[in-house]
Amino acid sequence: MTPLTIATLNTRGCRMALRRSQVLSFLQEGGYSVIFLQETHTDPTAKDSWWLEWGDRVYFSHYTIRQAGVVTLISPNLWPEVLGVAEAVQGCVLHLRARIEGLMVNLINVYAPTSGPERLQFYQQASAFLGTLDSHECLVLGGDFNTTLEERDRSGTERCPAATGTLREIVEHHSLMDIWCDHHPDDTSTFTFVRVEAHRSSHSQLDHIYLSRFHLSRAHSSSIRLAPFSDHHLATMTASLCVERPGPAYWHLNNSLLEDEGFVTSFREFWLAW
Template identity: 30%
Template sequence: MVCIHFLWYFYFIFFLFMASLRFGTLNINGCRDAVKRFSLFDYVMIKRASIVFLQETHTDSNNQVQWLSEWKGQAILSHGSSVSAGVAILFGPEYKEQPVSVFELVPGRMLRVDVKVHGLNFSLFNVYAPNIGSERILFFKKLKTALRDVLQDRMVVLAGDFNCTINHVLDRNHEEPHKQSSEELKTLITHYCLVDVWREAFPQTKQYTWLKVNSNMISGARLDRIYVQKSVRGKFFKSCITPTALSDHQYMSVEVSIAQSTLKHSLWKFNSRLLQDHNFVHSFHFFWETWRERKILYKSLSQWWDIGKTQIKLFCQNYIAYNKSILESTLKQLEQDGIYIDDEADGVD
């Protein structure tokens, strides 16, 4: 009995985390050094990121092999030079799906990858906008054109370093120096009904993703952001900005629920006989208490409850499947023991 509860404890901790995809974005500020790459890859694994958007990787054809061999999952690279630009999208080792298509829209600065993960169709855009304002305007115009080609059934995740802000009052500690490019980006966001997931979660909070000290003056700005379509905003939760020693930029992350995608398949009815299962009742109690503690991670109580109902369904289905696999394994072992006994009996005769 104790053994069963011990297994279920770890099983459902794992299950709760796997009910979502974790996206992250980071301007790594150069990553040609092998030690820094290993530190980056360790950091991504510690953050349990499913998909990571990287900017300023400084990759080229000479060190592409190192990236592809050192990272244990899939890595899609778009090269800049050995001293500037370069973007990459890393997929966690647990995801084996092959990208549907890859578009290198602006080498080293704009990369689109279409992929299907857990039944959800994504168009992933990784952007590293130029530092020069006039070049950035042209860059955002190209991005606007690229977004136009995305099919309607795809979920857009637009992430990266935009090198400008939309609202300098909240997202900078000084005036926006690139107003024209900022307006160009704002027009794009409005046109495609995109929302900034972190700003949606923290409407009035000031927190920066980039800091620079120059002549005893500190410049701060929230240059790194993740945008998604307003229509799917409810699937995204737990958006946060995390300091890291790997770069002068901070790590930006968000999670997207993958449980809701199962709602359309069929009508599910709870098997009331589970309530007579002592192990199920104790396991469900632990599951639900854990889920209640995650309430603060969601945008609203209704979002938490909607996703929670699907979690209950998945919990029950996985419990039944898990017990079925144990039963099948036990039966198989009994059959093997029976064969062994028969063989021994034949030997005695």
């Protein structure tokens, strides 16, 4: 199977028709397979517009037209068997359970609140939900976490250490790996969020794609690139999410044949002659 690319982007409310159209056009040109969008500010009335511009492979978790909201897009060129869709936290966590080329994959779109106390409560809710998933299935967790785990990932100070600790517990308990950090361990100058105001700038690594450590070898590459109409950058991961098929193997004897006297006798005769 051709590797698929998963992307995540905070769109900062692409509810405006022109802006949404431009963002979706940018994503279509990128050829991404699965896209996690955050801060979409959608409500049920927006469905038809999204479906018209992208197709019917759009999954929503609405909140309000001014706050939160996440949308997961699946490329028309990818045909996973979607077995379940759940809003684990309304407007903030959207879960798709799908079978892709025989592999069970949990695709989870995350938007963590900006408020420290709300973010802590959110991570506690997210942790409880993740605990209900089958640990043997592949887990892909992508989105805007509004939290940094390392000092090098931000220019300022982390405002809610308690939320940071809870996210770190989630990552460790579920054996997750940040794909960008794993692929670029020495990169200290690339960030997913940059803001310039009043003659000063701030930057941090808020947007991540986490993958189950047991499936880490499936991830071939990752990138962070500029995206239009957002102060967040687009983070991507390219991976082979399919059942691994066995390759050529050595023939080996069925040991139960050694209990068959007829077989043993005929083989001994064959061996002496050969």
